[in-house]
Amino acid sequence: MNGMTSIIIPTYNGLHLLRTCVEHIRAYTDVPYEIIVVDNGSHDGTGAYCTQEKLTLISLPHNLGFPAACNWGMRAARGDNLLLLNNDVYVSPRWLSGLIDALYSSEDVGIVGPVTNYASGIQQVEVGYSDLAGFVSEADRRNAPGAQDWREVRRIVGLCYLFKRSVMERIGWLDELYSPGHYEDDDYCYRARLAGFRLLVANHVLVHHEGSASFRHRFPSGFRELVERNRRRFLNKWKVDPLQFIDERGGAS
Template structure:
């Protein structure tokens, strides 16, 4: 019987991105994996909801307003039936073998809490610089060559970007969900990864998996101020983790995740666990 993986995907308008993402997932489906879509819509008005209703093997949660990235993902996680859960942004385009190889990383090393891919529009070590493709067809060819060139390789990152994360459902029982105080988005993925590392597990980048990321499409589509969200959540993050610097300083100069993890160990329920409220 195929392994069930739940893909949690948020949307807030941006129908063209969501369609392209879902179609890429279906196009690159693996017979050994059964996919369950868990869609969380944050108040779309552009036909997105109607499209999501037509997608097979899916659950759909419709919010009347934008609940943000963390809360939306928590809603989806609470409804996910899969043994593994993938948080995937709706402005990504997946490629051949993406999910099989991500899953293989988790199965081959039980110490890995979360695995993510390489990508074009992300920060930190997952970034592939200066990708040469100009359209989706060229992107598919690039991704295939990339996966062959980097077959079965990977590395330990300080953190993972939240546009594509795969983990076992047991991680949620261990560390909880995303911290909804990071509204509407930014730094909730830093926080989630830190708590996973404080719990004693590691992060992994599957170097042979490439996922295209448009990046920032929800902010752009809905004319939301990305910088304001980044700065305010950087300030929240700094205060929560007692970094002793302003949000502006954090956003400009960053922080040392490994140093912070060692300072925070061991994992304490009262400080590090974030319960998911089923609502």
């Protein structure tokens, strides 16, 4: 029994993205879910929008970063499954049921993710669409009813990140060492693998990702420096380079 999924969406001054994100969830999700928006101190009307749309809202007084926002959402989640979703990710027909099928394909699978137009590693795939209508059509064809195409990997990118509650109960929260963000997802994957969980990419589930919109807005001149700093933090913590876990051409281990 896989029950309900808690969809946790951290956001910061991204109402224009959040609206489309929520619209796609509501249009294309065919299994039980709740939406938890964690507002990282926005001043663009996000709170009023969430109230109007009757979304569960956690309103933080200022921007605590992506890992902390996710942790607030995880603490509030009621679902058997938890899904961390970037506010600039737009989902597609049967997306969540497809991910859940992968998650429950084996007892030892702990985290799954989709493929997308924009990500690091093998989750990025070639796409042919040029607008959101084209995306939905392409994703619908890719994820035909009954489709199952899973690949074991060593890391899942945190843009759309589904895991069993048992993973959280075993390994805890995201490490806020990586605030404001980047490599907290790699860290969580590494800890999950150390705990004996396997990771799968659902190749038949396609989502659209606008691409690090929030971070690039907040750190226009220091984005690469932020990513490199957090890579070093991972390296110092685990004594391994997280770049070795990026499966570029489909190799899985």
